[in-house]
Amino acid sequence: MLDIAEDSLARIEDLDPGVHAFLHVDRDHVLAQARAIDSRVKSGDREGALLGVPVAIKDNLCIAGLPTTCASRILEGYRPTYDATVVERLRAAGALLIGKTNLDEYAMGASTENSAWFPTRNPHDLKRVAGGSSGGSAAAIASGMALCALGSDTGGSVRQPASFCGLTGLRPTYGLVSRYGLVAFASSLDQVGPLALNAEDTEILLSVIAGPDARDSTCRTRPLAEYRRDLPGLRGVRIGAPPQYESDAIDRPVRQAMARLRAALEEAGAEFVRVDLPLTDYAIPTYYLVVTSEASSNLARFDGVRYGPRSEGADLADLYRRTRGRGFGDEVKRRIMLGTFALSSGYYDAYYKKALQVRQMIAREFDAAFSKVDFILGPTAPTPAFNIGEKSSDPLQLYLCDVFTAPSSLAGIPGLSVPVGFTESRLPIGAQILGPPGSDFRILRLARDVERLLGIENRPAEVSRGA
Amino acid sequence: MKPEEIDKIATLARIELSTEEKRRFAEQLTSILGYFQKLQELDTREVPPLSHSPDQRGPTRPDEPCSSIHPVELVRLSQCHQEPFFVVPRVLEGL
Numbered sequence: 001m002l003d004i005a006e007d008s009l010a011r012i013e014d015l016d017p018g019v020h021a022f023l024h025v026d027r028d029h030v031l032a033q034a035r036a037i038d039s040r041v042k043s044g045d046r047e048g049a050l051l052g053v054p055v056a057i058k059d060n061l062c063i064a065g066l067p068t069t070c071a072s073r074i075l076e077g078y079r080p081t082y083d084a085t086v087v088e089r090l091r092a093a094g095a096l097l098i099g100k101t102n103l104d105e106y107a108m109g110a111s112t113e114n115s116a117w118f119p120t121r122n123p124h125d126l127k128r129v130a131g132g133s134s135g136g137s138a139a140a141i142a143s144g145m146a147l148c149a150l151g152s153d154t155g156g157s158v159r160q161p162a163s164f165c166g167l168t169g170l171r172p173t174y175g176l177v178s179r180y181g182l183v184a185f186a187s188s189l190d191q192v193g194p195l196a197l198n199a200e201d202t203e204i205l206l207s208v209i210a211g212p213d214a215r216d217s218t219c220r221t222r223p224l225a226e227y228r229r230d231l232p233g234l235r236g237v238r239i240g241a242p243p244q245y246e247s248d249a250i251d252r253p254v255r256q257a258m259a260r261l262r263a264a265l266e267e268a269g270a271e272f273v274r275v276d277l278p279l280t281d282y283a284i285p286t287y288y289l290v291v292t293s294e295a296s297s298n299l300a301r302f303d304g305v306r307y308g309p310r311s312e313g314a315d316l317a318d319l320y321r322r323t324r325g326r327g328f329g330d331e332v333k334r335r336i337m338l339g340t341f342a343l344s345s346g347y348y349d350a351y352y353k354k355a356l357q358v359r360q361m362i363a364r365e366f367d368a369a370f371s372k373v374d375f376i377l378g379p380t381a382p383t384p385a386f387n388i389g390e391k392s393s394d395p396l397q398l399y400l401c402d403v404f405t406a407p408s409s410l411a412g413i414p415g416l417s418v419p420v421g422f423t424e425s426r427l428p429i430g431a432q433i434l435g436p437p438g439s440d441f442r443i444l445r446l447a448r449d450v451e452r453l454l455g456i457e458n459r460p461a462e463v464s465r466g467a
Numbered sequence: 468m469k470p471e472e473i474d475k476i477a478t479l480a481r482i483e484l485s486t487e488e489k490r491r492f493a494e495q496l497t498s499i500l501g502y503f504q505k506l507q508e509l510d511t512r513e514v515p516p517l518s519h520s521p522d523q524r525g526p527t528r529p530d531e532p533c534s535s536i537h538p539v540e541l542v543r544l545s546q547c548h549q550e551p552f553f554v555v556p557r558v559l560e561g562l
Binding site for chain 2 (some may be wrong): 288336
């Protein structure tokens with residue numbers, strides 16, 4: 001395993017100065033793991049679905065002894081003493097944890113430009129964003145620095161970077177994967193999700209990390225094996241095509257790729273059915289009211305007392321104010337302000353409660369759709385990867401990137417992005433497959449069929465060295 | 468959103484903001500909240516709020532003793548501590 005570890009580290013040293021996928025790579029930690037895996041194999045234990053596989057971990061998941069910063073200055077220097085459950089399970093499967101990847105601060109963003117340190121660049125075009133918030137994890141795979149990675153998805157943060165970087169990325173059913181050791185952003189929505197070059201690797205990763213965990217009370221208790229039953233083939237499968245996912249606001253190359261995908265699936269025996277999702281347009285305000293409200297509460301714990309740097313103040317309240325004023329970046333402050341407003345006396349009913357009611361309507365809309373179809377198909381994002389700096393001056397423009405991914409997050413259903421083509425300038429395009437709760441393995445099965453039908457070769461991009 | 472409102476929210480949120488940040492956030496939050504008004508188009512009178520994912524039962528685990536992280540390990544992560552305590556400015560007068 002030592003040679004695999006050395007190779008991975010050398011590739012990171014070579015390419016990451018241009019890509020900026022990683023926040024922390026600890027050489028000694030990687031080599032120590034490789035030695036431990038080696039001795040495990042020597043002792044005759046060759047079990048482990050990920051033996052020696054280099055996996056990158058988003059920096060909002062805890063690895064004992066390594067920094068966990070959430071790309072925020074307020075957590076600078078914080079080194080948790082424990083592993084997240086998903087990390088523990090990766091270790092047990094023999095994975096080589098190669099490093100911690102960049103993200104939008106506290107996973108708040110859709111481009112990884114909100115990192116307190118640097119934006120991550122898209123390996124397919126270094127002038128463009130890798131997507132976000134799990135942009136570092138996606139870029140690490142797309143440049144061949146890791147074979148697969150973990151991200152987290154609150155409103156699209158696994159699916160959209162997968163789409164921008166030409167990868168498969170799954171947001172599992174809410175509660176399928178433990179969140180013990182994931183820094184909480186919006187607890188009714190956050191999910192840990194796998195990213196990889198193809199659906200098969202994504203499935204292997206999901207099988208390792210998913211399943212009940214007594215340390216996360218929001219985790220589903222049903223054994224994982226039950227989710228694998230009754231995987232249908234393509235013939236006769238019913239796929240929902242909402243007219244709301246075909247709007248003119250979607251870039252033409254994305255619409256063309258979707259049309260080719262539909263034709264290929266129909267040719268293979270799938271049946272397309274019109275399902276109406278008229279509430280799609282209301283999902284962004286609903287989503288942003290829910291996440292900012294939850295974030296304003298979750299992030300109250302970062303106050304300089306228990307973790308990270310502290311700014312002294314005249315009294316305790318002053319210490320909190322100064323620490324948070326200096327430690328949090330722009331977008332995090334904006335969201336905490338927005339959420340605090342939505343929950344404040346006099347506005348609660350008009351904003352937060354209203355959003356929860358619309359959330360109920362959106363969940364019911366999906367329920368009704370899945371009584372008619374097995375899956376819903378559409379683009380993951382309205383555009384391919386955009387230029388760095390293109391949307392960073394207007395927060396609302398960036399929020400609108402989540403238009404196709406946020407609705408399913410609100411409903412708690414699984415969603416996956418699978419590569420379905422490229423633009424003329426070789427930027428990847430992703431399609432999103434949505435299914436009812438618990439259909440994760442059926443979605444992965446359909447993604448494999450899509451890969452086979454379209455014959456897209458999923459391999460790392462050619463990155464110019466040290467660009 | 469008026470500057471006084473921004474001040475009030477920043478106080479509730481325990482965040483110190485510069486004059487420049489207050490001006491910018493007032494402008495941006497006004498624009499974002501304006502867009503969020505869209506939700507008022509929907510009639511939600513008969514709809515119960517959904518605060519958690521559907522089919523979420525909140526199972527409890529058996530109350531059995533098991534090992535967990537030692538509190539002192541966590542206290543040591545603080546920049547300012549005196550085992551086994553976190554150190555903060557005095558909150559009670561006259562001690």
